[in-house]
Amino acid sequence: MIEVRGLCKEFGPKRVLSGIDLTVRQGESLCILGQSGTGKSVLLRCMLGLESPDSGEILWNGRPLGEDRGMFLGGFGMLFQGAALFDSLPVWKNVAFKLMQRMPAAKARGIAIDKLARVGLSADTADLMPAELSGGMAKRVGLARAIADDPEVIFFDEPTTGLDPIRARRINQLIHDIVQETGATAITITHDMETVRKVARRVLLLQDGAVAWSGLVGDMDAAPQMSEFLGKTGL
Numbered sequence: 001m002i003e004v005r006g007l008c009k010e011f012g013p014k015r016v017l018s019g020i021d022l023t024v025r026q027g028e029s030l031c032i033l034g035q036s037g038t039g040k041s042v043l044l045r046c047m048l049g050l051e052s053p054d055s056g057e058i059l060w061n062g063r064p065l066g067e068d069r070g071m072f073l074g075g076f077g078m079l080f081q082g083a084a085l086f087d088s089l090p091v092w093k094n095v096a097f098k099l100m101q102r103m104p105a106a107k108a109r110g111i112a113i114d115k116l117a118r119v120g121l122s123a124d125t126a127d128l129m130p131a132e133l134s135g136g137m138a139k140r141v142g143l144a145r146a147i148a149d150d151p152e153v154i155f156f157d158e159p160t161t162g163l164d165p166i167r168a169r170r171i172n173q174l175i176h177d178i179v180q181e182t183g184a185t186a187i188t189i190t191h192d193m194e195t196v197r198k199v200a201r202r203v204l205l206l207q208d209g210a211v212a213w214s215g216l217v218g219d220m221d222a223a224p225q226m227s228e229f230l231g232k233t234g235l
């Protein structure tokens, strides 16, 4: 379980997050929505411990983030916007990057090939270099890396950005299936309403650094704050 309590963050005179509260229970899937510049990435960076909040706290399974960095870093997977693969490493080493720190390379490669199969990529993909992949394949490799170590929590940062609608739909389906199968907690930042409808159980709408609405995905269409957001953004 991840709890965020009263999180505030400023950059100079600019207040970016003003008292965010959110709870994500084990196995739950939360999508964080909001217009550009509203603080979604800053919130994500705070939850990952990459940014220190000015006030408020973040608890992982009841313990403050930072108390046990090792446990925290071992416990999550992340699909970065744009996949963020290491260009100089073949696909399988990108997937097995974390695993190779604690097991022999041959074993890590076997797990990487299994995870590539899970995201619909054949074993032949394992020895390709990132430059040889299409955008959709790179996203799948990023997804295989995110699940390589069977994480308790998976963060998805704009998972469909840069993909055409068909590939975006396939990635949304894969994320949905993987989250269901593994029982992982999922936190997704997105602009894509198809992602929200496919992947989320709960939705949190950020506006000007505060929570404008939070609720079950099924209640989203009846919420005036959501209608206003969708109307403004044309989504």
Ligand SMILES: Nc1ncnc2c1ncn2[C@@H]1O[C@H](COP(=O)(O)OP(=O)(O)OP(=O)(O)O)[C@@H](O)[C@H]1O
Binding pocket: 011, 016, 034, 035, 036, 037, 038, 039, 040, 041, 042, 043
């Ligand atoms: N390191 C930083 N220093 C100064 N200002 C920052 C920093 N990081 C973010 N900001 C500011 O915080 C605000 C929120 O940024 P953030 O990247 O979280 O927005 P976002 O909601 O993720 O937007 P987008 O959807 O476009 O990615 C922006 O005004 C941004 O300029």
